[in-house]
Amino acid sequence: MYEPLQILNEEGHLNAGKTSPLASPDLIKAYETMVLIRQFDQKAVALQRTGQMGTYPSCLGQEAFSTGIGLAMHEDDVLAPYYRDQAAQYLRGVRLHQLLQLWGGDERGNLFSGAAAQDLPVCVPIATQITHAAGIATAIKARAQHRAVVTTCGDGATSRGDFYESLNLAGVWQLPLVIVVNNNQWAISVPRHLQTGAATIAQKAQAAGIAGCVVDGNDVCAVYQACNEALQKARAGKGATLIEAISYRLCDHTTADDASRYRDHAEVKAAWQKEPVKRLQAFLHQQKLWSAEQEQALLAGVSSQIEDAVSTYLNTPKQPPEALFDYLFEELPEALHAQRTQISHKAAMAGGQTHGH
Secondary structure, three states: OOOOEOOEOOOOOEOOOOOOOOOHHHHHHHHHHHHHHHHHHHHHHHHHHOOOOOOOOOOOOOHHHHHHHHHHOOOOOEEEOOOOOHHHHHHOOOOHHHHHHHHOOOHHHHOOOHHHHHOOOOOOOOOHHHHHHHHHHHHHHHOOOOOOEEEEEEHHHHHOHHHHHHHHHHHHHOOOEEEEEEEOOEEOOEEHHHHOOOOOOOOHHHHHOOEEEEEEOOOHHHHHHHHHHHHHHHHOOOOOEEEEEEOOOOOOOOOOOOHHHOOOHHHHHHHHOOOHHHHHHHHHHHOOOOOHHHHHHHHHHHHHHHHHHHHHHHHOOOOOHHHHHOOOOOOOOHHHHHHHHHHHHHHHHHHHHHHHO
16 A cells, blocks of 8 residues: 655666656755765764763664755745754754754754744654644644644654644644654664554554655655655645655664664665665766766865864853753743852852862
């Protein structure tokens, strides 16, 4: 019933009867984004391993998933992301150093601009972003706006009540909502076959009365096409769509995980043969859209861009301790003013003692 949509096969060839939904400039943009995010991801892990950043969720092997989403969205759409949406966030205007700030514990990383200014911050609690997205979609429909909301999650999140409740609401109220599941086969150490007895995650859309489909999540063209069609439908007031993107988490769940404890090496090795970056690169070479010289220039530019982001992140002055109070309320309640003053005073005293030593 749900035959996965695949446009580019694992060798980077167009499947019979298929054409790319992305024009040449957008194919190149997709590839450049995926290469950038893969290199950025590697750097972020290195920063965490050297104690310069907190726990980080890698998106290795899942770059096509988030890139396809980002390319399909319009500027006035809204993204309610989960923690492997680095590419979509980047395409919507979130700067690389802001992503580092977020995982470094600095909430200023969520002060987005551009299209992302209306997007939600990364959601770490599992599946709660889907309920938030349904609420935003409800507001958009009530205002009769031709916009849509995209929310993402992993396969593990589909076992949460938030997922089912949001799907049910989307169906009953015909919300302009697109839910994209990154089925990367593992919810930390729980494999897909233990997550649900359903043959596909996409078929869960049937119970909600909304459309559902499955795509090859390692094929950026397929992800883009499915998301673009779902978003057009949502903006036109024709309801929600659940998209299941089949990918594979080539990395640990986060830097706090060791996937070698529960995954077979042969399985991971086989998954590398399907990874998305090499696939798109092969297609670009076949279409005479890419060369070795372009690749070298891209890698040099990416390296420079990432180093600039790291420098900005590491050299951003830390916020004072009293900033803990400054992002909780629009107006700080009277009862907390004394606590804020107290922590500010203690920080000043500690700074003076340090300076004296």
